Amino acid sequence: MSQPHLFDLLELRNIKALIFDLDGVITQTARVHANAWKRMFDAYLLQRGQREDKVYEPLSIATDYRRYIDGIPRYDGVRNFLASRGITLPEGTPEDAPGKETVAGLGNLKNTYFQELLQEGGVDVYPDTVAFAGEMRRRGLRTAVISASKNCQSILAAAGLEKLFEVRVDGIVSAELGLKGKPAPDIFLEAVRRLQVKPEQAAVFEDALAGVEAGKAGGFALVVGLDRTSEANELKEHGADVVLQKIPSHTMKNTPQNQVRKKDGITLPSALNQIEALLQGKTPAVFLDYDGCLTPIVKDPDKAILSDSMRHTLRQLAEVCPVAVVSGRDRANVEKLVQLDNLYYAGSHGFDISGPDNMHTEPGGAAAAIPALDKAQTELNERLHQVQGALVERKRYAIAVHYRNVADDQVDDVLKVAQDVLSKYKELKPGPGKKILELKPNLDWHKGKAVHWLLEELELNKPGIIPMYIGDDLTDEDAFAALQGQGISILVGEHDEETAADFRLESVDEVQEFLAALTKYLKK
Incomplete structure (x- = not known):
C-alpha cells in the first residue's frame, strides 16, 4: 500500500478502480516526447522562417510543451502550438507522409522522431x-x-507492464471511437465504462494540467495530481484534489495503542550529555515541534517569536543533518517565524x-x-466571541479553540x-493540546505519519x-x-498524560543546549 492518507481517501470514497x-x-517518456516535438517543430519553424524571411x-x-502539447492528442498538439506562433495549416489525413506541411504530416513526423528516440534510449x-x-x-x-x-501498447511492452493494467484506452482507441482529447473527459469515461464501474467509484492519476481538468470534468x-515538474499549485488550480510528488512504495502503519510503551514523563532520563550513546554511530534526521520546544509557550500565539540565538543554532544544525519543524501552526x-531556507x-x-x-506538497x-x-469557524466565532479570553484561531487545515486565558468557571462552557460544533461535521475530528481543543480533518494523518512521510x-x-x-505537546505523542x-x-517539559517518549529535556533552553551539542558532535 501507499501513503496512508491516500489509502484512507480511497476507502472513504469507496474507490473501486x-x-x-x-x-x-x-513511464518517464515525457522527456522523449518533448525532445521529439522540439526536434520536429524547431526544424519546421526554421525552414518556414527562411522561406518567409521571418x-x-x-x-x-x-x-510551450506543458501549455500546448502535453497530455493531449498528437494532432491537437500540432494545431495548438502552431496557433501560438500564428500559423494555420491544412488538416491533411493520417496517411500523410511524415513532414508533409499539414497538421497530420507534422504530427506523423513527430511520431517518427519519437520512435527513433525511444529505440535509442529505451523506457524508464x-x-x-x-x-x-x-x-x-x-x-x-x-x-x-x-x-x-498511439504508441501506448508498445511502450508498456517495452517496460514489461502490459499485465499490470486490465484496460487500455489510448490514441488508437480514441481515433476509432472519435473520443475528444483532454481536457474533455472522454478517454477517462471510456476507461471506467470498460472497467464496468462508475466515475464516482474511480480515482484518476494525472501529471498533466489538461489531465486533471479532464478528471474533474468527468x-x-x-x-490525484502527480507533481513531477514542480507544478503543484497549477495542478490544484486545474482540479487536482490531492497533489503528490511521488507515491511512496511502503505502508506507513499506525503503531497499535496496546503496543505503545508509555511512562511518566518526570521519570525519563535526560537527553543531555548522552549524544554519542543516543546516535549509536548514526546520523540523525531531526524533527522539532515549534511552540514549547523552540520557543516558550506564551498566552498569545502571535508572540511566540524565535530568538536569534535559537535560529543560529538551527541554521548550524541544518548544515550537518536534515532538520524539519513539525507544527500544528500553518506551514x-x-x-515565516523560523526564517531559514x-x-x-x-x-x-x-x-x-x-x-x-521549491519542495511543496500537501x-x-x-x-x-x-x-x-469554514462553517465551523463561523459558528465558533459567533458563539464564543463574548467569552473573555477565548480565542478561535483558524489555520488552513484546523481550528484551535484556545482556553488558556478563560476563567476556570467558564472553561467547561467553551469546551461544550x-x-x-464539532459534532455537526463528520469531516472533522477533535485534536487535544495544551489548553486548546482543535477541530481537525477526520483523516488518519498526524505528526507521526508526517515524519514517516518525510523520511521516505x-x-x-x-x-x-x-x-x-523533540516535542512538548500531546500532539507530539503520535x-x-x-x-x-x-x-x-x-x-520537553511535561504534560498531563503519560508519554511514549524515551528521554526528556527540561525546557527550551535545554533544547538549544542539546541541539548545539549535537551540532558540535556531528561536525567532529
Whole structure:
C-alpha cells in the first residue's frame, strides 16, 4: 500500500478502480516526447522562417510543451502550438507522409522522431506508481491505463507492464471511437465504462494540467495530481484534489495503542550529555515541534517569536543533518517565524509540507475538509466571541479553540460549544493540546505519519540514519509512538498524560543546549 492518507481517501470514497495516465505517471517518456516535438517543430519553424524571411521563436519545453502539447492528442498538439506562433495549416489525413506541411504530416513526423528516440534510449518507469498499482491490484482494485499516444501498447511492452493494467484506452482507441482529447473527459469515461464501474467509484492519476481538468470534468471521485515538474499549485488550480510528488512504495502503519510503551514523563532520563550513546554511530534526521520546544509557550500565539540565538543554532544544525519543524501552526506561519531556507516545514500537523529546492506538497488529503472548517469557524466565532479570553484561531487545515486565558468557571462552557460544533461535521475530528481543543480533518494523518512521510520522501529510511523527534505537546505523542523502536523521542517539559517518549529535556533552553551539542558532535 501507499501513503496512508491516500489509502484512507480511497476507502472513504469507496474507490473501486484506478485510472493512470501513461506519460509522466507510469513511464518517464515525457522527456522523449518533448525532445521529439522540439526536434520536429524547431526544424519546421526554421525552414518556414527562411522561406518567409521571418524569425519564429523555437519551442520551449519548459513552457510551450506543458501549455500546448502535453497530455493531449498528437494532432491537437500540432494545431495548438502552431496557433501560438500564428500559423494555420491544412488538416491533411493520417496517411500523410511524415513532414508533409499539414497538421497530420507534422504530427506523423513527430511520431517518427519519437520512435527513433525511444529505440535509442529505451523506457524508464516511475517505480512508485508501478509498486502502488501492483499493490492495489492485489487488494482487488481494478486498473486502467489511458494515453493520448498511439504508441501506448508498445511502450508498456517495452517496460514489461502490459499485465499490470486490465484496460487500455489510448490514441488508437480514441481515433476509432472519435473520443475528444483532454481536457474533455472522454478517454477517462471510456476507461471506467470498460472497467464496468462508475466515475464516482474511480480515482484518476494525472501529471498533466489538461489531465486533471479532464478528471474533474468527468465527475471522478478523486483526482490525484502527480507533481513531477514542480507544478503543484497549477495542478490544484486545474482540479487536482490531492497533489503528490511521488507515491511512496511502503505502508506507513499506525503503531497499535496496546503496543505503545508509555511512562511518566518526570521519570525519563535526560537527553543531555548522552549524544554519542543516543546516535549509536548514526546520523540523525531531526524533527522539532515549534511552540514549547523552540520557543516558550506564551498566552498569545502571535508572540511566540524565535530568538536569534535559537535560529543560529538551527541554521548550524541544518548544515550537518536534515532538520524539519513539525507544527500544528500553518506551514506558512511557522516558516515565516523560523526564517531559514535550509529546513523542512510540516505545518497543520503535517498536512502541508515544504522544503528546500521549491519542495511543496500537501500529503494528508485535507483539502476536502476546508468547507466544513469554514462553517465551523463561523459558528465558533459567533458563539464564543463574548467569552473573555477565548480565542478561535483558524489555520488552513484546523481550528484551535484556545482556553488558556478563560476563567476556570467558564472553561467547561467553551469546551461544550467546541464539541457541539464539532459534532455537526463528520469531516472533522477533535485534536487535544495544551489548553486548546482543535477541530481537525477526520483523516488518519498526524505528526507521526508526517515524519514517516518525510523520511521516505527524503530517502532517509537507511541503516545509517536515525530519526529524532523533540516535542512538548500531546500532539507530539503520535510522533513519539511512531518512532518507538526505530528512533529517538524526547519530551520537553511535561504534560498531563503519560508519554511514549524515551528521554526528556527540561525546557527550551535545554533544547538549544542539546541541539548545539549535537551540532558540535556531528561536525567532529
